[in-house]
Amino acid sequence: MSIDGSTHDTHNLELQDMIPREELEQSGPHAPLLAPTDPSPDHDDAVLPSENYSSGWFIWILTFSAGLSGLLFGYDTGVISSTLVTIGSDLSNRPLTTLDESIITSCTSLFALVASPFTGILADKCGRRGVILAADALFALGALIQASTSQVWGMIVGRSIVGLAVGSASAVTPLYISEIAPSHARGRLVTIMCLLITGGQVVAYIVGWLFSETAGGWRWIVGLGAAPAFLQFAVLIILPETPRWLVQAGFDSRAMNVLTRIYQGRPDRDHIVARVMGNIRGEIIREALEMDQSKAPGTKAQWLHDASERAHNLFHDSGNRRALIIAMMLQGLQQLCGFNSLMYFSAIIFTALSFSSPTLTSLTVAVTNFFFTLLAFWLIDRIGRRRILLYSIPVMILALSLCAIAFSSLDISLDPHSPKPPQDGPDNQSALYPLLILFCLTLYTAAYAFGLGNVPWQQSELFPLNVRSLGSGFATATNWGSNFIVGLTFLPMMEWLSPTWTFFTYAMVCAFGWVAVRAIYPEMSGLGLEEVKGLLAHGWGVEESIQRRQDSQES
Numbered sequence: 001m002s003i004d005g006s007t008h009d010t011h012n013l014e015l016q017d018m019i020p021r022e023e024l025e026q027s028g029p030h031a032p033l034l035a036p037t038d039p040s041p042d043h044d045d046a047v048l049p050s051e052n053y054s055s056g057w058f059i060w061i062l063t064f065s066a067g068l069s070g071l072l073f074g075y076d077t078g079v080i081s082s083t084l085v086t087i088g089s090d091l092s093n094r095p096l097t098t099l100d101e102s103i104i105t106s107c108t109s110l111f112a113l114v115a116s117p118f119t120g121i122l123a124d125k126c127g128r129r130g131v132i133l134a135a136d137a138l139f140a141l142g143a144l145i146q147a148s149t150s151q152v153w154g155m156i157v158g159r160s161i162v163g164l165a166v167g168s169a170s171a172v173t174p175l176y177i178s179e180i181a182p183s184h185a186r187g188r189l190v191t192i193m194c195l196l197i198t199g200g201q202v203v204a205y206i207v208g209w210l211f212s213e214t215a216g217g218w219r220w221i222v223g224l225g226a227a228p229a230f231l232q233f234a235v236l237i238i239l240p241e242t243p244r245w246l247v248q249a250g251f252d253s254r255a256m257n258v259l260t261r262i263y264q265g266r267p268d269r270d271h272i273v274a275r276v277m278g279n280i281r282g283e284i285i286r287e288a289l290e291m292d293q294s295k296a297p298g299t300k301a302q303w304l305h306d307a308s309e310r311a312h313n314l315f316h317d318s319g320n321r322r323a324l325i326i327a328m329m330l331q332g333l334q335q336l337c338g339f340n341s342l343m344y345f346s347a348i349i350f351t352a353l354s355f356s357s358p359t360l361t362s363l364t365v366a367v368t369n370f371f372f373t374l375l376a377f378w379l380i381d382r383i384g385r386r387r388i389l390l391y392s393i394p395v396m397i398l399a400l401s402l403c404a405i406a407f408s409s410l411d412i413s414l415d416p417h418s419p420k421p422p423q424d425g426p427d428n429q430s431a432l433y434p435l436l437i438l439f440c441l442t443l444y445t446a447a448y449a450f451g452l453g454n455v456p457w458q459q460s461e462l463f464p465l466n467v468r469s470l471g472s473g474f475a476t477a478t479n480w481g482s483n484f485i486v487g488l489t490f491l492p493m494m495e496w497l498s499p500t501w502t503f504f505t506y507a508m509v510c511a512f513g514w515v516a517v518r519a520i521y522p523e524m525s526g527l528g529l530e531e532v533k534g535l536l537a538h539g540w541g542v543e544e545s546i547q548r549r550q551d552s553q554e555s
Ligand SMILES: O[C@H]1[C@H](O)[C@@H](O)[C@H](O)[C@@H](O)[C@H]1O
Pocket: 077, 194, 197, 198, 201, 334, 340, 343, 369, 449, 452, 453, 454, 457, 483
């Protein structure tokens, strides 16, 4: 009997009986139970094309409940720009200094960066759902501290706690969703989290705009962040752990139960559930054979030993290392392409360009981001992750370059402390350039939201089970580290390098990213989680993945 009363199954013994040890040993850490090129119907659940089977309500409820973390993440990152401009002298009885503003803004990304790698370790120890629940507690606590504080340091503490929550939620939520998702719909289901992030940012902009004229309105703006956290806490407490984590923890019958509910409505449900269970168990057994089991099971020593072996595995196994390089490259690119400089500072840019309502103009960025993430949601599994990036990044490069050229024709200062007084619209002499910049930034946002804004969050699918949460944690840390860098350097770059060179720099980052994606990112769409690792075992798997996708589309 386990601590929670359910029985541990003896699957390890059963499967070792079924699969000869030499076979498991020969297969190596990155070999799938089934060769990825085998198009037989035994491949996980990729048998039926998505058009023939719509996922049941259970998977949607699970995805939306977990995805509420995305809403919180989006809300809490989107809310800062309106909060800063409405605080006035409410904190420490004085106006905020530039240093206060920079610390209040950047402490969230910094603490998110600190939390994300530890999240991976905790998610293995306490389960994915446990970490989401802990993040909810932090979201609520951080929101309440911010709403009730009368001191600058109180605000910094509140924003830092929110940073811990955002860092853990952004690492564990895609992990949770990709582990419960049937493979044919995994891309779309993970994209729901991105939809909720961008939706949260739209809500934050609207709430900020609504409360911007109310005295002390900023307390409502930040305090409202607690509401979705309470909601998610209530919903998630009755929802299950992922089958993959349950099997790893020894709760096979519970895992079977969850899988049966996930695949309900499929004519071949029992067969699929058996296949998925077989694949997960096979993977766990192979890993167990590789791990040193000399310490007493369940002890702290064994746990520490396993954790360090996982870290060793992540960095020293060549397949895992390739997965980590791809995941970190994509997450770094997502941030270093400069998108969040718009999220955080678009109001300052539009003020400098003399738009009469900069906050409302900024809303176009947030709304475009949301709608094009919605488009990606419909198309990601059909077009494929790799192709979506190869199509959308050139549009970003074009839009950024046009923007840079348009900026070179304007003489503006982006110093947030000496904004130009808003006029009724861009002045007549240079009205065209600000409009051209607005158009280019909207085009850039659309292309970003369609590809880079969401594809990197598919990160969990790159890693085998034993290093999945650790690898996702490192990739998420790369995201927050790069986010921190962009947040910190954007205004100085605009001042010292000039807007033109700032936007050209982002265009060059995108160009480098396109080359890297083309060279090393294989197509992951439609592969079972246990199959993906086979692709990276002996190389980047790009050709193989393209061939495999063509074959599956032709058949
Ligand atoms: O995927 C999200 C989304 O694109 C957000 O709009 C952006 O602010 C985040 O940094 C990113 O991780």
